[in-house]
Amino acid sequence: MSWDPLSPEQRELRDLVRTVARERIAPRAAEIDASHAFPWDVVEVFREAGIFGLLFDEEDGGTGTGALLALVAIEEIARVCASSSLILAVQELGSLGLKLAGSPQQRAAWLPRLASGEVLAAYALTEAGSGSDSAAMRTTARADGDGFVLDGGKRFITNAGVAGLYTVFAKTDPEAGHRGISAFLVEAGAPGFEVARLEEKLGINGSTTGELVFDGVRVGPEALLGEEGEGFRLAMRILDRSRPGVAAQALGIAQGATDYALEYARTRETMGKPIAQHQLIAGKLADMETTTEAARGLLYRYGRMVDEGVPADELTKASAMAKLFCGDVAMQAAVEAVQILGGYGYVREYPVERFLRDAKITQIYEGTQEVQRLVIAREMLKESRTFLMEGVG
Numbered sequence: 531m532s533w534d535p536l537s538p539e540q541r542e543l544r545d546l547v548r549t550v551a552r553e554r555i556a557p558r559a560a561e562i563d564a565s566h567a568f569p570w571d572v573v574e575v576f577r578e579a580g581i582f583g584l585l586f587d588e589e590d591g592g593t594g595t596g597a598l599l600a601l602v603a604i605e606e607i608a609r610v611c612a613s614s615s616l617i618l619a620v621q622e623l624g625s626l627g628l629k630l631a632g633s634p635q636q637r638a639a640w641l642p643r644l645a646s647g648e649v650l651a652a653y654a655l656t657e658a659g660s661g662s663d664s665a666a667m668r669t670t671a672r673a674d675g676d677g678f679v680l681d682g683g684k685r686f687i688t689n690a691g692v693a694g695l696y697t698v699f700a701k702t703d704p705e706a707g708h709r710g711i712s713a714f715l716v717e718a719g720a721p722g723f724e725v726a727r728l729e730e731k732l733g734i735n736g737s738t739t740g741e742l743v744f745d746g747v748r749v750g751p752e753a754l755l756g757e758e759g760e761g762f763r764l765a766m767r768i769l770d771r772s773r774p775g776v777a778a779q780a781l782g783i784a785q786g787a788t789d790y791a792l793e794y795a796r797t798r799e800t801m802g803k804p805i806a807q808h809q810l811i812a813g814k815l816a817d818m819e820t821t822t823e824a825a826r827g828l829l830y831r832y833g834r835m836v837d838e839g840v841p842a843d844e845l846t847k848a849s850a851m852a853k854l855f856c857g858d859v860a861m862q863a864a865v866e867a868v869q870i871l872g873g874y875g876y877v878r879e880y881p882v883e884r885f886l887r888d889a890k891i892t893q894i895y896e897g898t899q900e901v902q903r904l905v906i907a908r909e910m911l912k913e914s915r916t917f918l919m920e921g922v923g
């Protein structure tokens with residue numbers, strides 16, 4: 531057996547998720563993509579197998595098996611179906627506000643239901659006019675009695691229409707810039723809250739992406755997540771912790787594409803030998819394997835940092851680097867897999883064109899690749915490091 535970075539206990543759980551992926555998700559993946567329908571049967575599989583629990587601490591109803599294993603679970607599912615892996619990644623994204631800033635009452639009310647998968651979560655930050663520049667949001671939450679009234683809209687929200695609980699960011703003080711933003715828990719079905727439409731997309735077709743409208747949505751004081759005015763900081767802390775989920779999705783896509791291309795190249799013959807033995811194809815496979823393994827190194831390092839208790843403000847750079855690198859590797863591996871399959875790579879009968887369409891979003895959501903580079907460079911400038919060339923040159 532080749533060297534494995536996971537402990538025996540982690541390996542056991544990874545193998546469980548891998549079996550679920552191979553036996554229950556892989557046979558459905560093409561259909562999920564073609565139907566453009568949210569796969570509730572996959573949610574049921576995750577519930578039955580306790581897979582949602584891998585994202586949560588024991589006291590919140592989860593397995594308490596840590597951040598690394600949660601990422602591994604997303605990766606394993608993404609190796610066969612990126613849409614299904616997003617169900618897990620967004621359960622984490624939509625629960626992180628509660629985990630990081632929820633009161634004991636809010637946590638008790640929601641986290642066990644999220645850990646079992648009874649309720650699905652969503653995270654609503656982006657608006658039509660504010661994506662990368664999220665502080666420019668226009669949705670407002672006006673104080674009203676002891677509660678708030680939300681007005682405005684959100685765009686591109688994953689799990690729109692299927693989530694039971696939305697973490698929504700809105701301006702409680704529109705004059706105060708990013709310091710005037712607060713976070714709220716809004717339940718599906720709240721009067722005045724509706725999903726106005728769902729997007730047609732290039733990939734991740736099994737995931738809903740929708741526009742939310744808030745028209746005088748009244749919420750009580752118990753809906754405020756964290757302190758008033760602390761919402762923007764919370765949104766960024768959540769992204770620090772959730773971006774590696776996208777990286778895990780990307781890593782799974784890269785591995786899935788590499789595995790498929792390898793199997794194909796072993797058996798497809800041209801000019802009297804398997805294409806894997808043509809040096810130009812062998813070189814592609816070697817590059818796909820090497821970059822995927824390097825991406826895994828960055829992502830698992832982040833997972834270990836969390837599990838070893840590295841303080842939150844030291845995770846930002848590691849998180850952005852994992853997302854940046856895994857996303858780019860997924861895109862390259864998917865492009866090369868299509869190339870290795872030739873004409874067969876371009877048609878729906880084979881899964882690699884789906885991997886290619888699904889890979890692209892990992893370079894866009896939860897902060898584009900450009901934004902990750904800005905984050906990484908900003909963190910580099912904050913660091914004091916030993917400079918070995920002092921006074922030289």
Ligand SMILES: Cc1cc2nc3c(=O)[nH]c(=O)nc-3n(C[C@H](O)[C@H](O)[C@H](O)COP(=O)(O)OP(=O)(O)OC[C@H]3O[C@@H](n4cnc5c(N)ncnc54)[C@H](O)[C@@H]3O)c2cc1C
Nearest residue numbers: 653654655656660661662686687688739895896897898900
């Ligand atoms: C399928 C899908 C699912 C999504 N799910 C969610 C979700 O669940 N919740 C949520 O809140 N949002 C979600 N989003 C929104 C997503 O996070 C944003 O689309 C993304 O952050 C980019 O914002 P934008 O689309 O407004 O692009 P813009 O911010 O308009 O950016 C356009 C281009 O300019 C670049 N750019 C912008 N600013 C800079 C800069 N300062 N320096 C250099 N380049 C820059 C960007 O990198 C990009 O290439 C989702 C989007 C999609 C497509």
